[in-house]
Amino acid sequence: MKRKLNEHDVPEAVGDKAAKGAPAKPTFASLDLDSRLLQAINSEKFAAPTPVQAKAIPLALSGEDVLARAKTGSGKTLAYILPILHSLLKRKATESKPAKQTTALILVPTKELASQVTVTLQTFTEFCAQDVRHENISRKEDVAVTRSRLAENPDIVVATPGRATQWLNQDVLKLVELKHLVIDEADLVLNYGYEEDLQGIAAALPTGVQKIMMSATLRTEVDTLTALFPSGGAKPTILDLSAEEAAEKPTLSQYIVRTAEEDKFLLIYTIFKLQLIKGKVIIFVADVDRCYRVxxxxxxxxxxSCVLNSELPVNSRLHVVEEFNRGVYDIIVAADENEVVGDESGKRKKRKVEVEEEQQEEAEAGADGETAADGTAVEQMDTENADAKTAAQAPKASRKPRRRRADREYGVSRGIDFRHVSCVLNFDLPTTSKSYTHRIGRTARAGQTGMALSFYVPKELYRKHKPTSIPQCEDDEEVLEKIRTKQEEKGAKVEEWQFDMTKLEGFRYRLADALRAVTRIAVREARTKELRQELINSEKLKRHFEENPDDLRHLRHDTETHAVRSQPHLKHVPDYLLPAGGKAAVARDVGGSVAFRKEKENSLRKRRAFNKGRGKGRIAKGKGLDPLKSLNAKGRGKK
Incomplete structure (x- = not known):
């Protein structure tokens, strides 16, 4: 038996403590995974599986259907990816000539989450990439490209239910040999109105498919999911880790602030300028306009700060998240329009209308497009291409910002892996307690600590400052009561943030000055500028701009007429405004741990000042220089 020295320098058996107390903690090696997967796990420096991984992976490896609920950041993605990859590699090892066939389908509610799952697959197939092929068909691309990628029958397909149904109906996505079906964020998939798509997928499944469903809140959706995807024999194993999570030491602190509507802006100004909250922060707001106003x-x-909303193209949204995770920005302002609401009937009706509109648009595009070899209509111009042409060719006076229809497969509060977030700031309170739970799940992930700070407007202060008022704030007190109740059921506590608002009265005139500058026209044109820049940077439009350089020129030179006026004096806080202890924070010249860009010095002015001191230059003037004595009849600089 191996021995080591204890704290008293006495040899002690390594297994003594394990024999006395609780059973040894599970490791990834004890899960009997493929050696190539263990190699990838070691390269990512994962020490031990999380509770959901330790329980779900053995169940999935044994072939059971699993319906698991665990909090966000608990490692649910890896809990279903590892057993699928292990089973896939094991099957291919036993076959002499493995056939190309899709054996795993992973359904996710949003395009952002689909991209995140794809990145995870790439990471953990690093040492077996030649044996495992996976494709993400949820991203926006030419139909011919997606068709060719699916024609190769990849082993694993990642998609939203709507996109999977589209290719399934065209007989391009083949599920005849499917062995595993995963629904990630299962409750959100249902809430987004994908029930009809799930019914179509369920009808196409062969017998004996293993079903794995993961979610952060899985309550009333259990019956719906089991009815849609019935198990052949035994019922699915329901894995609920609520007890384990309740026993864990809480890592998330939750606070609320009672505030007037205009004081929300005063609070975020002082919070970031005085560094009351340090580290990365996600600010959740009610809508896109609010996003740009903040x-x-x-x-x-x-x-x-940077913005994240459904108006931006998918690639741009993913780029924003990547820049935030890399630390380029420490503050992200997110408009999460697709919140989970209590009554989903209205949303499902809206979803049907949107589907009909999309089908109508595709039909119109097909009438104008070229016909492919298989009889499928191909669009001549991408939607973004049409937007660029319209924006560039319209007269400037009559040009209005075309607001893109919100992407129904967009969601911020669920699924996206925001890394090392120290605080979630609910600038506008969400509409439901469920949405609040998913928002605050962006922080305190994977054992790290975090804070959730929420502003709420009491009834007596609602509509007292109309320029900053929004209808959603009217029900803040009712929503807050539901949030308190739900959090108490989970053993969490929502406390009042102890903050003396009287100390901020000196900053109020600065608040009014800044709010006056951010007009509705400025907000609208900020949205237009963002979309215009996306069109200019679009890879899909490069060819169009090469053939139509005037369109690109018009987009580049179409500047705003009502931009926000620059007020440099607001960037600096005078000492007499600072409360006790605030001077040290402002002295560092940072706001909310966001580095400022250094003001560039005017190099031409610097050179002129240097030459002036030496008595040279076009306007040489100096002490002791007599202009009459320096007069040269032949000309300046000639002798």
Whole structure:
């Protein structure tokens, strides 16, 4: 038996403690996974499986249907990816000539989550990439490209239910040999109105398919999911880790602030300028307009941030998340329009209308497009291409910002892996307690600590400041009561944030100055500028702009007429405004841990000042220089 020295330098058996107390903690090696997968796990420096991984992976490896609920950040993605990859590699090892066939389908509610799952697959197939092929068909691309990728019958397909149904109906996605079906964020898939798509997928499944469903909140959806995807024999194993999570030491602190509507802006200004909250912060707001209003407001004080909303193209949204995770920005302002609401009937009706609109648009595009060899209509111009042409060719006076239809497969509060978030700031309270749970799940992930800070407007202060008021704030008190109740059921506590608002009265005139500058026209044009820049940077439009350079020129030179006026004095906080202890924070010249861009010095002015001191230059003037004595009849610089 191996021995080591204890704290008293006495040899002690390594197994003594394990024999006395609780059973040894599980490791990835004890799960009997493929050696190539263990190699990938070691390269990612994962020490031990999380509770959901330790329980779900053995069940999935044994072939059981699993319906698991665990909090966000608990490693649910790896809990279903590892057993699928292990089973896939094991089957291929036993076959002499493995056939190309799709054996696993992973359904996710949003395109962002589909991209995240694909990245995870790439990471953990690093040492077996030649044996495992996976494709993400949820991203926006030419139909011919997606068709060719699916024609190769990849082993694993990642898609949203709507996109999977589309290719399944065209007999391009083949599920005849499917062995595993995964529904990630299962409750959100249902809430997004994908029930009809799931019914179509369920009808196409062969017998004996293993079903794995994961979610952060899986309550009333259990019956719906089991009815849609019935097990052949025994019922699915329901894995609920609520007890384990309740026993864990809480890593998330939740606070609320009672505030007037305009004081929300005053609070975020002082929070970031005085560094009351440090690290990365996600600010959740009610809608897209609010998103840009907060961003422009913070810019008045030199506080940098980026925006994330459904108006932006998918690739741009993914790029924003990547820049945030890399630390380029420490503040992200997110408009999560697709919140989970209690009554989904209205949303499902809206979903049907949107589907009909999309089908009508595809039919119109097909009438104008070229016909492919298989009789499928191909669009001549991408939607973005049409937007660019319209924006560039329209007269400037009559040009209005075309608001893109919100992407129904977009969601911020669920699924996306925001890394090392220290605080979730609910600038606008969500509409439901369920949505609140998913928002605050973006912080305190994987054992790290975090804070959730929420502003709420009481009834007596609602509509007292109309320029900053929104209808959603009217029900803040009712929503907050539901949030408190739900969090108490989970053993969590929502506390009042102890903050003395009287100390901020000196900053109020700066608040009014900044809010006056962020007008509705400025917000609208900020949205237009963002979309225009996306069109200019679009890879799909490069060819169009090469053939139509005037369109690109018009887009580049179409500047705003009502941009937010620059107010450099707001970036600096005078000492007499600072409360006790605030001077040290501002002295670092940072706002919310966001580095400022250094103001560039005018090099031409610097050179002129240097030459002036030496008595040279076009306007040489100096002490002791007599202009009459320096007069040269032959000309300046000639002798």
């Amino acid at each position: 961003k422009l407001f913070l810019e008045q004080f030199g506080i940098r």
